[in-house]
Amino acid sequence: MNVNLALNRPVYNSSESPNAKGGHAVDGEAGTFWQPLSLDRKENNKVWITVDLEGVVSFNQVCLKFASGFISGYNIAYSDDNLIWQEAYRKATSQGGVRNTSVAIFPRVIARYVKLEIELFDPDRDFQLIDFAIYEMPSIPLGPLLSRVYVTDASRHSFDQDDTLPLLRGGSTKLSVKGIMTDGTEADLTHADVAISSTNPNIAAMDETYTLYALNPGIAQVKCVVNLHGVSQENSFFIDVCDPAEQIADLWLTHSSLVMEIGQPALLSLGSEYPVLHVLANERMTVKASLLDDSSGEIIFELPEQGIEPQMECALTFPGYAEQPAHYQMHVELQMKGSVVYYDTFYFTVPGPEAIKEGQSQIVYLNETGKLSYVPDFKGNRVIDFSNSGYGGGGVSLPDVPTVISVEPVEGDNTDHIQRAIDTVSALLPSPDGFRGAVFLKKGVYLISGQLRICTNGVVLRGGGAGEDGTILHATGTTKRNLIEIRGTQTPELLSNTLRSITDLYVPSGSRRLHVEDASCFRPGDTVKVFRNGNERWIHAIGMDAIRQRPVAGGTIQWPPFQLEFDRVITHIEGNCITVDAPIANAIEKQWGSGAIVKYKDAGRIEQIGVEHLRVDVAFDPTITETRIDGNEGDIPYLADENHAITCVYMDHVKHAWVRNLVGFHLQHALVQVERDTKWTTIQDCAVYDFVSIITGGRRYSFHLVGELTLVQRCKSTTARHAFTVDSRVAGPNVFIDCESQQDYNTSEPHHRWSVGCLYDNVNGRIHIQDRAWLGSGHGWSGANYVTWNTTNELVSQQPPTAQNYAIGHVGNKGRALLPNPYDPRPRQEAFWESFGTHVAPRSLYLQQLQDRLGPEAVRSIRS
Structure with a gap:
């Protein structure tokens, strides 16, 4: 049995917490750990711990067990005197990360002292080491050991983690496995155990000779594991199999000066030649192409229909020059025999000498008619029009629905008392405008131990005001619940x-x-x-x-x-x-x-629902507290009870609804949550303060959007983690305008997994739109085609591949993005940043878009 040479030996460290001392890392106990102090972690992003083996011994393996920590890498060194050190092993986590248990195997060394030095890329987070074990493994031979492995294809190109080998369907290539020893020499793998396979043989299959065959379009991984003399190393890379026939044809433009990148304005100088259109067909087809003025729809020139043979590249040239300032489109129609017509379009803009005025964006600006002009990229992607967001499809005043029933607070619990009034109104016939009427809760305090539910069209729940002397719903009890739930019966x-x-x-x-x-x-x-x-x-x-x-x-x-x-x-x-x-x-x-x-x-979705003029407070246990670590102030206690109402208003399967003049205190999750099957909703003049919960995932999302076409305006938040946030795969558009958050514990953001099309317009708060990578369970690229317009405070905005985000007129700081960092150094592109440090005109993008679409009256209608 192998003996842990470090067990219960003396240790030295850079620092230690009172209840997490360095000796806990060598006590062999799974429930204890060493945790260095916050100031130590932040001093130079490094911490260290040394074990005194109390005698000179030989060893060749170190096993580490981590509880937490964001690590850039670690280094194992050895010494006879605790003064002069030599390196035994170095691990950089940028290739493959670091697991909870990490095993370092290296050529045998002899020493008394062993030091583990850890590099932290996020010193704000706790670092905890459960076990630091040292072994002498007789089965591992003397001399250099296998350090890494890699794979080459038939052209001898090598592939490593994150690399991609593209193959055409029906193609193949012969793979070879190579290795490098710790002394830098090439490994002899003649007697090694080599396992190499494809993760998806239906896409890319491999035979016993390591020949890889591309069978169907898709993505597969090649994974390779090599064991040589007891040391294992792994490598993997991707196979991207495409079938050109599925693409109908490849189309592209060429021009000496036109920028042809997703998310970048496609601008052409006045008097330039038009771009040349290229078509490479994958089967016999005819091509029709025309050049249009995008603003008027007028056809400038139409090329004659032309036949193209398979794999024949055809270059189509429009005669003349771009002599008029305009937004241009190049339309293409592809017709195969007996098949449907396929369409494609390219875009470019020729600006006039006075097209863009000082103090405006170059891609969204007021033209000579007083309306917005948009400069797209070469494929037509542009800052989207957000003006359809909100109750009634945008630009519609929130109704003042007549009161049908008035309610006064009763002694004790008021849940059933209010619910009966809601149910009574719900049973009435709707008026021609779709409303049954409002339940008016007179001023006073209403104790609510349960949940209020609205499940019918045309019902409004109204209070007498959100002030301290208004209508107060006091959520009592320890049940986690949505206090007011508005829910239809089924999805479309x-x-x-x-x-x-x-x-x-x-x-x-x-x-x-x-x-x-x-x-x-x-x-x-x-x-x-x-x-x-x-x-x-x-x-x-x-x-x-x-x-x-x-x-x-x-x-x-x-x-x-x-x-x-x-x-x-x-x-x-x-x-x-x-x-x-x-x-x-x-x-x-x-x-x-x-x-x-x-x-x-859409029979199951309810509509014309309102909640307004209410104040909500939540009862909680003030004796339940947690502490958070602040680098400047030390440990700070906060209220952390979780057994109480979590969300004030929750909406699902709803359209044309609103929440206005609602103020909430001491919630756990959100003031308003708009779920996925909800659209055309307005949340305005609302505020939420003083959340009570632990400060971690799934809590404190003040205004939480999962639906689409939602307008959140003139709302405030304090003590949130994600004050103005959008969930995963939200289709958009959505809008936050004239909102503010303070005392944030995290950022307003698209939270995870590719939500699209949200506008932060004149929002004052910390906003991050980025690749969130491994956060959560793999949040990754959180938002695409987002716009921040005249925001204030702190902003991060990056460009996701295949899309863009736009940061226009931000005044404040550029925040630090999560990536790239030492753990994942792969580059991420910045978003389209413009007028950083200076606001642009018009003041509000949403309001100007609304006016452009519906006129000034639409803007006036949503200001009250």
């Missing part, structure tokens, strides 16, 4: 027989128009879902199948393919071209899975 029912595929090769973010294979079953006024598919090749393109494992704690989940669902209404149909009421907030791309549109029935 999809009519599968109307499902039609989208035939655009690319529908840009911000577009309201799309083509389908056959639009004959649709009519203006139809409620539809527009699906945006994201296949596994897209997941790979955005790096979300290669998220680093959560440091130490583990549990990171790589993303599977998923679908965004945009809830829309058809406003116009021309041929097979459908226009919907609100923009699509994520590009729909054929190469990444394309999309579809389908009608739905």
Whole structure:
């Protein structure tokens, strides 16, 4: 049996906590650990612990067990005198991360002292070491050991973690496994145990000779494990198999000066030649191309229809020069014999000499008519129009619904007392405008031990004011619950027989128009879902199948393919071209899975619901506290009871609803949570203060959006973790405008897993829009096609692959993004930043978009 040479030996360390001393790391107990002090962690991002073996011994293995900590790497050194040190082993966690248990095997050394030095990339977080064990392993030979392995293809190109080997369907390549020893020499793997395989043989299969065959489009990983003389090393990389035939054709532009990058404005100088359009067909087809003025729709030039043979590249040139300032579109139609027509479009802008005035954005600016002009990228992606967000589809005043029943507080619990009034109003017939009436709660204190529920159209719950002398709902008891729940009966029912595929090769973010294979079953006024598919090749393109494992704690989940669902209404149909009421907030791309549109029935969703003019307070146990560590002030106690009401207003399966003039205290989760099947909602003039909960995941999301087309305006928050936050895979658009958060324990943000199309407009608070990597269980790229406009305080905004985020007119600090960092040094691009340090005109993007679409009266209607 191998003996732990470090067990109960004396230790020295850089610092230790009173209840987590260095000796706990060598006591052999799973329930104890060493934790250095906060000031020590922050001094130089390094901590260390040394074991005195009390005699010179030989050893070649160290086993470490971590409880927590965000580690950049660690170094193991040895010494005879505790003064002069030599390195035995170094681990950089940027390749493969670090698990809870980490085993370091190295050529045998002889020493009395062994030092473990840990590099921390996030010293604000606790670091805890459960076990530091040292062994002499006789089975490990003397001399150099296997240090790393890698794989090469037939061209001798080497692949390592995060690398990708692209293959065409039907292709193959011969792989070879190589190794490097600790002294830098090449490993002789003749007698090594080598296991190499594909994680998905249906996509990429491997035979016994290590020949890899590309069978079907998709992503697979090649994983290789080599054991040589008792030492194991691993390596993996990706295989990306594509089928060109699925792409119909490749289309691209060439021009000497036009920027052709997603998220960057495609600008062309006045008088320039037009870009050249290239088409490479994958089968025989005809091509029609036309050049249009995007503003007027006028065709500037239409090229003759042209036939193209398979694998023949065709260059199409439009005659003349861009002599007029305008936004241009280059439309392309691809027609295969007996097949549907496919569409693609390219965009560029020729600005006039006075197009952009000082103090405005160069990509969203007021033109000579006083309305906004937008400069898209070369594929048409642009800052989207957010003005459809809010009650009534935006620009509609919140109703003042007549009172039907007035209620006064009674002694004791008022839950049933109020619920009976709600149920009475719910049983009335609705008026022509869809309202049954309001339940008016007169001023006073109403004890609520249970939950109030609104499940019927046209019901309003109104109080006599949100002040201390107003209507106060006092949530009592220890039950975790939503205090007011507004919920329809079911999700929309999809009519599968109307499902039609989208035939655009690319529908840009911000577009309201799309083509389908056959639009004959649709009519203006139809409620539809527009699906945006994201296949596994897209997941790979955005790096979300290669998220680093959560440091130490583990549990990171790589993303599977998923679908965004945009809830829309058809406003116009021309041929097979459908226009919907609100923009699509994520590009729909054929190469990444394309999309579809389908009608739905909406019988189970309730509407015309309001909650207003109320004050909510929550009873809690003040004796339950926790402490948080502050680098400047030390340990700070805070109220942490969790057994009480968690959310004030929760809405699901709802449309055309509002919450206004609602003030909440001592909640656990949110003042308002808008769930996924909820749309056209306004939350205004609300505030939430003094949350009571532990400060960790799933708590303190003041205004929590999971639905779409929601407007949150003039709202305030204190002591939140995520004050103004959007959940995963939210289709958008959504808007936060003129909002403020203070005493934040974390940031307002898209929280995880690719929500799209949200606007932070004149928001004062810490906002982070970024790759959240392993946080949570693999939050990754949290938001795409987001806009921050004239924000204040702290901002992080990065560009996700295949999309963009826009940071315009921010005044305050640029925050520190999570990535890149030493644990994951792969670069992340900055978003489109413009006018950093100076606000731009107009003051509000949302209000100007609303005025452009509906006129000044729409803006006035939502200000009250």
